[in-house]
Amino acid sequence: MPVTNFSFQEKYQYQNGFDSYFESEAVPGALPVGHNSPQKPPLGLYAEKLSGTAFTAPRHENKQSWLYRILPACSHPPFMPLASTNISSPEKKLHYIPNQLRWDPFDHLPDTDFVSGLRLLAGAGDPTLKQGLGIYVFAAGVSMSPQSAFYSADGDLLIVAQEGVLDIRTELGWLLVRPMEICVIPRGVRYQVHLPSGPARGYALELYQGHFSLPELGPIGSNGLANARDFQAPVASFTEDHSEEGNGENAKKYTITAKFNNTLFQTTQPHTPFDVVAWHGTYYPYKYDLGRFNTIGSVSFDHPDPSIFTVLSAPSSVPGTAVADFVIFPPRWLVGEDTFRPPWYHRNTMSEFMGLICGAYDAKKGGSGGFVPGGASLHNVMSGHGPDMESYEGARNAELKPAKVGGGSCAFMFESCLMVGVTEWALDKCDKVQTEYSEHSWGGLKVHWKGGQEE
């Protein structure tokens, strides 16, 4: 089924808001009025509920959507496990090590699509217990087949586009995700990733527990950081292809791949999974343009903790403690007086995975190979880190005028309260680990102590 049947206007009429109750119908009258599941839904559609939380979750956390579709999702033959894949392989075993890690940019994969190009880099916890997270890099050189769909039962996937454009068809509509944009595909939602401008690469975090929310703003007040109105959800968009199952050449032509406990399963069915004509609810995919982030910082001295740059936060059961925070370091003005302006040296009870979407990160100038767009770093629980020697000496001696840093750049961090393990692929097989990262970054730090005398 060609995907070019849809005009740009049909595909991308977004609904704006975060945690909003949305409704959308691609055909007028497809949404029932008042009833959620009338005896006969309008236009001969099936009503299907998609639950992102327990039915009984508190109202402010409850995420459910009603889908009105040509055939329900259950209409398929049994799933069969796929042979060893990048996700379901022994390499997913995690290694827990305290060393600082940094990776050169990960390879583009010209022959893979989004699903086969997902690589588990690190993780914590267990999707069967709905605890923890997985950290991925992805590379895709070809679009997914228009007769395929993927979903994960393991969690919500936050995708950070780094290079190339992702045109994502979901059951609930289309999302165009460009570099400097992110999207979240909720657990269970079926989708298909197209590459309208060639190869794509990026990062992803799968959240096994809970959902992302906007951080509380506290004394910041009612606006700032990521504003709710800038999040965009799709409008309903569907295809009619529901041929009867049989022995003809049209039989069983849509492939559905499921990620279930980090193992891939597949089935085929004779009807498109993208047949949702209308939907309403609070459980849906969404995207956000990082360029709209309202960055806030100090206007006197020192600088706030990096949590001031939090875009989205997935809270744990401990107040103020996140299973995963998504934090960015966008271009910003630094005006602090008598202040060491780069990030300070620190050791953190949280683990910090960082990636670079574009440009040069202001805390890392020297070192071997550096922190480069498409690469990554991991500073695990209590692994000391901070500016490299060159950045430290530069910042220590800089004349402190107001200065804009990070122009044309955006680094990000997945910060987690969990200790993350690293896969065999990340440590070895990918061949991107910078073995001298620590030595080159901090081995040459100078002693400025003069026996108690001022310099």
Ligand SMILES: [Fe+2]
């Ligand atoms: Fe850090």
